[in-house]
Amino acid sequence: MLYSLCFLLFMIGLYCAVVKKNMVKIVLGILVMEYAVNLFLIMLGYRAGGVAPIVSKEDIVEAGGTLSSMFVAKSVDPLPQALVLTAIVISLGSLALMISICIRTYEKYETFDITEIRSLKG
Amino acid sequence: MAILYILMLFILIAAFIAVETKFLLSSVICIGAIGFGASIMFLFLRAPDIAITQIVVEVLGLIILIRATISRDLTFISGDREFFGVVVSLVIVFVIFLAGIHVFDDSLPEFGSPVFAETEGAASQTYIKDGMKKTGAANLVASVILDFRAYDTLGEATVLFTSIIGATVVLRRKSKKLLEEIDK
């Protein structure tokens, strides 16, 4: 059921990016889609009753670095977390680029409305 | 597990308000609420690295968005596109959502059992078992992004670099003296 709610969040963002006329609202729709995808990836790696993937002193069995089997059986998946970590920072970079394009367009045409900009034709 | 449903409901209500309201400043504040709810959800899903990164990136993103919207005096534009287009989009979105329920709830493995970490010989199983022995790092996520998959981190650094250069170039103005020298 939680996966479907995540997908509903993604659909709300898609609806906003397709239907709205205000340029900043389109950018907000893309941002909501990015949040939904990050949430979904972390939910995929969750283990019920699990622990975070950080090793503490009690989990090391011998000096070579072997981990106890209880930790291996209970920890959550670290791979989706590594992918989402870079995705969050990239979404900030792309947000900065989209907002700078919006600001320049507002200075030239004095409106955020994309139907009016299309009818002005340069 | 009930707390996850409550937080997800909070995020959905905030997203709905952000999409439908007429005022741009309210939309931006609701986006802040979505990010905050997502960060708390990451804590309950046992991902502390991601929670720290999400809340700090959220704050900087809000500063960028408010900088763009608060000093422009045209803060609301009335109406959407014409009525027929809105109805067709809503119908298509609803149909895709119904198809998605069938895929996401019936075909994916159940919530709470990660498939990669339980299959023998898969990548995640190796990262958990041998991660500390092969890299020496206690934080398994750091060992994944900086030793096992460091190439992805190089790609991320490149994308961030490029987008910042692009934003700087878009926002700059050419000086009039430079334009005159080019004309000569």
Next chain:
Amino acid sequence: MKGMTVIVKTIASWVKVLIFLFGIYIIITGHLTPGGGFAGGVIIASSYVLLMLAFGREFVEENLPLGAASRLDCVGALMFAAIAVLGITTGGVFFTNFLYQKYLPGKALELVSAGSIPLSNIAIGLKVGASLFLIILVLSIFCQDYRCKGNVCEIPGGKEKENN
């Protein structure tokens, strides 16, 4: 962007140092506790953004230079690439953790361990922090409320300024 009152300016100049120190802590112990290069870099950038918001645009234009931020950004990226190439020169593939496997294993759960992972964390933290500080600086300096018609821009409500 004007500055704020005297109370905010005093508190901001004290709190900025604490936020900066916290960001450095999260970067350096990135291989032992949650955190790492990305979160620490963003925290360092936000300490400078606090300074920018509290003191206004004229202070920022004089004291926080654009050139230094962009050079630090390039230094961070080059350091990360240098760590990757050093993996080839000491025998191995691109991005080998050469310090852990050959020279300095260290003990587990201590500050000096995990080879070249702390060095990569510092490089990434420097790069991400300088990039994000640069973009917010550019948004606040270059983006006064102009209205442009052709090549002549003016601020509504007053003075006319050339396209600079």
